[in-house]
Amino acid sequence: MRRFYIACPMRLLPFLFLLPAPLAAQSAPAAVPLPAGVTAEMLVKGKELFQGAGLCMACHGVDGKGSVGPDLTDTTWLHHKGSYEEIVAQVIKGVPEEESKTGTPMPPRGGSALSDEQVRAVAAYVWSLSRRPPPT
Ligand code: HEC
Secondary structure, three states: OHHHHHHHHHHHHHHHHHHOHHHHHHHHHOOOOOOOOHHHHHHHHHHHOOOOOOOHHHHHOOOOOOOOOOOOOOOOOOOOOOOHHHHHHHHHHHHHHHHOOOOOOOOHHHHHHOOHHHHHHHHHHHHHOOOOOOOO
Protein backbone atom coordinates (compact mmCIF):
# COMPACT_ATOMS: atom_id res chain seq x y z
CA MET A 1 0.00 0.00 0.00
CA ARG A 2 2.67 2.41 0.97
CA ARG A 3 4.65 1.58 -2.17
CA PHE A 4 1.64 2.46 -4.43
CA TYR A 5 1.23 5.73 -2.60
CA ILE A 6 4.73 6.89 -3.45
CA ALA A 7 4.63 5.69 -7.06
CA CYS A 8 1.26 7.28 -7.87
CA PRO A 9 2.03 9.76 -10.70
CA MET A 10 -0.51 12.32 -9.47
CA ARG A 11 1.58 12.80 -6.35
CA LEU A 12 4.39 14.06 -8.56
CA LEU A 13 2.36 16.76 -10.30
CA PRO A 14 3.35 19.59 -7.94
CA PHE A 15 6.99 18.87 -8.78
CA LEU A 16 6.59 19.15 -12.56
CA PHE A 17 7.95 22.68 -12.50
CA LEU A 18 11.30 21.20 -11.50
CA LEU A 19 11.62 19.59 -14.94
CA PRO A 20 13.68 21.43 -17.59
CA ALA A 21 11.79 23.88 -19.82
CA PRO A 22 9.94 22.16 -22.69
CA LEU A 23 12.05 21.46 -25.77
CA ALA A 24 9.92 23.69 -27.98
CA ALA A 25 10.83 26.72 -25.90
CA GLN A 26 14.50 25.82 -25.93
CA SER A 27 14.76 25.39 -29.70
CA ALA A 28 13.20 28.80 -30.53
CA PRO A 29 15.98 30.90 -32.13
CA ALA A 30 17.43 33.20 -29.52
CA ALA A 31 18.18 36.75 -30.63
CA VAL A 32 21.92 37.17 -31.16
CA PRO A 33 23.40 39.30 -28.34
CA LEU A 34 24.12 42.92 -29.27
CA PRO A 35 27.75 43.79 -30.13
CA ALA A 36 29.82 45.81 -27.65
CA GLY A 37 28.73 49.44 -27.58
CA VAL A 38 25.31 48.78 -29.13
CA THR A 39 22.08 49.36 -27.19
CA ALA A 40 18.47 48.52 -27.99
CA GLU A 41 17.80 52.27 -28.20
CA MET A 42 20.38 52.56 -30.99
CA LEU A 43 18.46 49.97 -33.02
CA VAL A 44 15.27 52.01 -32.75
CA LYS A 45 17.10 55.25 -33.58
CA GLY A 46 18.97 53.54 -36.41
CA LYS A 47 15.75 52.30 -38.01
CA GLU A 48 14.38 55.84 -37.93
CA LEU A 49 17.56 57.20 -39.55
CA PHE A 50 17.66 54.38 -42.12
CA GLN A 51 14.17 55.30 -43.26
CA GLY A 52 14.68 59.04 -42.87
CA ALA A 53 17.67 61.40 -42.64
CA GLY A 54 20.17 58.66 -43.54
CA LEU A 55 18.64 58.25 -47.02
CA CYS A 56 19.51 54.53 -46.88
CA MET A 57 16.03 53.38 -47.82
CA ALA A 58 16.26 55.25 -51.12
CA CYS A 59 18.66 52.57 -52.36
CA HIS A 60 18.26 49.68 -49.91
CA GLY A 61 14.46 49.77 -49.63
CA VAL A 62 12.32 50.74 -46.64
CA ASP A 63 12.84 47.30 -45.09
CA GLY A 64 16.50 46.96 -46.16
CA LYS A 65 15.70 44.22 -48.66
CA GLY A 66 17.45 46.09 -51.43
CA SER A 67 16.71 47.78 -54.75
CA VAL A 68 19.57 49.88 -56.23
CA GLY A 69 21.73 48.77 -53.30
CA PRO A 70 22.03 45.17 -52.09
CA ASP A 71 19.75 43.32 -49.68
CA LEU A 72 20.97 44.06 -46.14
CA THR A 73 18.67 41.55 -44.46
CA ASP A 74 20.37 38.41 -45.77
CA THR A 75 23.61 36.94 -44.49
CA THR A 76 25.56 37.65 -47.69
CA TRP A 77 28.07 40.47 -47.32
CA LEU A 78 29.80 41.74 -50.44
CA HIS A 79 32.71 43.50 -48.77
CA HIS A 80 33.40 41.94 -45.38
CA LYS A 81 32.06 39.52 -42.80
CA GLY A 82 29.28 41.83 -41.66
CA SER A 83 30.61 42.55 -38.16
CA TYR A 84 29.27 45.68 -36.50
CA GLU A 85 32.55 47.62 -36.76
CA GLU A 86 32.93 46.64 -40.42
CA ILE A 87 29.45 47.97 -41.17
CA VAL A 88 30.21 51.25 -39.36
CA ALA A 89 33.39 51.71 -41.41
CA GLN A 90 31.59 50.78 -44.63
CA VAL A 91 28.80 53.29 -44.12
CA ILE A 92 31.27 56.10 -43.30
CA LYS A 93 33.36 55.31 -46.37
CA GLY A 94 30.59 54.24 -48.73
CA VAL A 95 31.57 52.04 -51.68
CA PRO A 96 33.79 53.79 -54.23
CA GLU A 97 33.12 52.83 -57.83
CA GLU A 98 36.39 50.90 -58.15
CA GLU A 99 35.50 48.73 -55.13
CA SER A 100 31.90 48.20 -56.15
CA LYS A 101 30.86 44.58 -56.71
CA THR A 102 27.62 45.40 -58.49
CA GLY A 103 28.90 48.26 -60.66
CA THR A 104 26.92 50.79 -58.61
CA PRO A 105 28.83 52.84 -56.02
CA MET A 106 27.50 54.02 -52.67
CA PRO A 107 28.36 57.57 -51.59
CA PRO A 108 30.01 58.05 -48.16
CA ARG A 109 27.29 57.99 -45.45
CA GLY A 110 24.83 57.25 -48.26
CA GLY A 111 25.18 60.88 -49.34
CA SER A 112 23.51 61.98 -46.10
CA ALA A 113 24.69 64.39 -43.40
CA LEU A 114 24.63 61.76 -40.61
CA SER A 115 27.02 62.38 -37.69
CA ASP A 116 29.40 59.60 -36.57
CA GLU A 117 27.06 58.87 -33.69
CA GLN A 118 24.11 58.57 -36.05
CA VAL A 119 26.13 56.31 -38.36
CA ARG A 120 26.83 54.03 -35.39
CA ALA A 121 23.07 53.81 -34.74
CA VAL A 122 22.16 53.15 -38.37
CA ALA A 123 24.96 50.56 -38.63
CA ALA A 124 23.61 48.87 -35.49
CA TYR A 125 20.21 48.65 -37.18
CA VAL A 126 21.78 47.23 -40.36
CA TRP A 127 23.77 44.73 -38.25
CA SER A 128 20.51 43.63 -36.59
CA LEU A 129 18.55 43.12 -39.83
CA SER A 130 19.95 39.64 -40.46
CA ARG A 131 20.24 38.64 -36.80
CA ARG A 132 17.35 39.83 -34.68
CA PRO A 133 13.62 40.49 -34.93
CA PRO A 134 13.04 44.08 -36.11
CA PRO A 135 12.89 46.74 -33.36
CA THR A 136 9.41 48.13 -32.84
C1 HEC B 1 22.69 56.04 -53.69
C2 HEC B 1 22.29 54.70 -53.26
C3 HEC B 1 22.68 54.27 -51.86
C4 HEC B 1 22.39 54.88 -50.67
C5 HEC B 1 21.65 56.20 -50.44
C6 HEC B 1 22.92 54.03 -49.63
N1 HEC B 1 23.52 52.92 -50.18
FE1 HEC B 1 24.42 51.40 -49.18
N2 HEC B 1 24.99 50.58 -50.92
C7 HEC B 1 24.61 51.03 -52.18
C8 HEC B 1 25.20 50.16 -53.18
C9 HEC B 1 25.02 50.30 -54.69
C10 HEC B 1 25.96 49.19 -52.49
C11 HEC B 1 26.75 48.02 -53.09
C12 HEC B 1 28.02 48.50 -53.74
C13 HEC B 1 28.72 47.35 -54.38
O1 HEC B 1 28.35 47.00 -55.51
O2 HEC B 1 29.65 46.81 -53.80
C14 HEC B 1 25.80 49.49 -51.07
C15 HEC B 1 26.36 48.75 -50.05
C16 HEC B 1 26.09 48.91 -48.71
C17 HEC B 1 26.59 48.08 -47.66
C18 HEC B 1 27.51 46.88 -47.84
C19 HEC B 1 26.67 45.66 -48.09
C20 HEC B 1 27.46 44.40 -48.26
O3 HEC B 1 26.86 43.39 -48.63
O4 HEC B 1 28.67 44.38 -48.01
C21 HEC B 1 26.07 48.55 -46.50
C22 HEC B 1 26.30 47.99 -45.10
C23 HEC B 1 25.28 49.70 -46.81
N3 HEC B 1 25.30 49.89 -48.17
C24 HEC B 1 24.58 50.44 -45.89
C25 HEC B 1 23.97 51.66 -46.19
C26 HEC B 1 23.43 52.56 -45.19
C27 HEC B 1 23.39 52.29 -43.70
C28 HEC B 1 22.97 53.65 -45.84
C29 HEC B 1 22.38 54.92 -45.25
C30 HEC B 1 23.26 55.67 -44.36
C31 HEC B 1 23.20 53.43 -47.27
N4 HEC B 1 23.81 52.21 -47.42
C32 HEC B 1 22.83 54.30 -48.28
C33 HEC B 1 23.83 52.11 -52.46
C34 HEC B 1 23.39 53.03 -51.53
